[in-house]
Amino acid sequence: MKRFAVVTFLGLLMLAGCAQRNVIVDQATDQGETPLALDYRDFEHAAMSAVQSMLSSGTLDKPGGGRYVMAISRVTNDTMQRIDTDQLIKKIRIALLQSGKVVTTSAISANGSTDAMINQVRKERVSPEFKSSTKIGEGQLITPDLSLSGKIIQRNMRENSSTQQVEYYFQLTLTNLRNGLAIWEGETPIIKRGSTDSVAW
Amino acid sequence: MAKVFRRTRWLLIIAAALTLGACATLPPPSIQLDPSLNGYVTIKSIHKSVSPSGLLQVEVTGKNTSDQPLYMYYQFDWLDKNGQAVPSLLAAKTRVTADRNRWFTIRGVAPSPAVTDFRLYLDERDKP
Known part of the structure; x- marks a missing residue:
């Protein structure tokens, strides 16, 4: 009986030793394998x-x-993966704001990502609960000059029985809203190749 | 006489070695090459300019002097006037490949007008 208990205890210890540890990834030094799907x-x-x-x-x-x-216009996810396009757009917004050249409006957008409080606070103009001198008057919102729109595209192809290639294209357009002209356009392709056993969605 | 000549000869050899050592091409202090790239990468020029809106722009040209393609990462540190790093998306690690015996160019634009200087790190990465 005692021997059985010792063997069981040792077995449990071994199993615990084999368990995969969870770690926080240090993004600056991450040497992790690249998945075929999109990652950070x-x-x-x-x-x-x-x-x-x-x-x-x-x-x-x-x-x-x-x-x-x-303003942020529509950014379409045309991949086979479930992606929140804000993973891309938020990074761009932060960097452009830091540059001091662009500020993004939260008052209007094509994808519904506006700040609900902008309208909510205006509805309270007639409320006696708020101090009159702190109420926001009409005509304070700023009309955007530029609009950022885009699309993320995925294309899968099989190279041979064991290898597949997955191509992603990040396409972005910056449009001058006064005249409708696209003043900047960019495309970043990301091409991945791996086993057909890997899943890219 | 032979003893003096022998001593002078050693002095000449040491002096020549020191002179040659001083002539070796070292990257400028703003660029830090990983030791694994020593002897394979030579930095030829650094161009710095400031855009009309005040953003520092950097263009570094180097050469892969080896007979093999080099797969590298580069990373900018953007520094303000106090020498403090300005954290930004534009300081992320980026891939760059240099074909054998070919020139390569690294371009960077500062994330903010507060940036006045930079440091560039160049490191080897595993072949794909």
Whole structure:
């Protein structure tokens, strides 16, 4: 009986030793394998390429100084994966705001990602509960100058019985809303190749 | 006389070695090459300019002097006037490949007008 208990205890210890440990990934030094699906490194790379291209192109240099006001238009996920396109757009918004050249409006967008409080606080104009001098008057919202739209495309192809290639294209367009002209366009392709056993959706 | 000549000869050899050592091409202090790239990568030029809206732009040209393609990462540190790093998406690691005996160019744009200087790290990565 005692021997059985010892063997069981040792067996449990061995099983515990084999269990995969959970770790927090250090993004600066991550040497993890690249999956065929999109991961954080792909979004970071696509966003960085877009921002670098926008800033170095000079199209965001407003004549006379100041900042452009940008609205977020539709960004379509045309991949086989469930992606929140904000993984891409939020990084771009942060970097453009940091550059001092662009500020993004939360008052209007094509994908519904506006701040609900903008309208909510205006509904309270007639409420006696709020101090009159702190109420927001009419005509304060700023019409955007630019619109950012885009699409993420995925294309799968089988190279042979054991290898498949997955191509992703991050396409973005910056449109001048005053005249409808696309003043900047960018495409970042990310091509991955791996086993047909890997799943890319 | 032979003793003096022998001593002078050693002095000349040491002096020549020191002179040659001083002539070896070292990357500028703003660029840090991983030791694994020593002897394979030479930095030829660094161009810095400031855009009309005040963003620092950097273009670094190097050469892969080896007979093999080099698969590398580069990463910028963007520094403000106090020498403090300005964290940004534009300081993320980025892949760059240099074909054998070919020039390669790395371009960077500062994330904010507060940036006045940079550091660039270049490191080897595993072949795909």
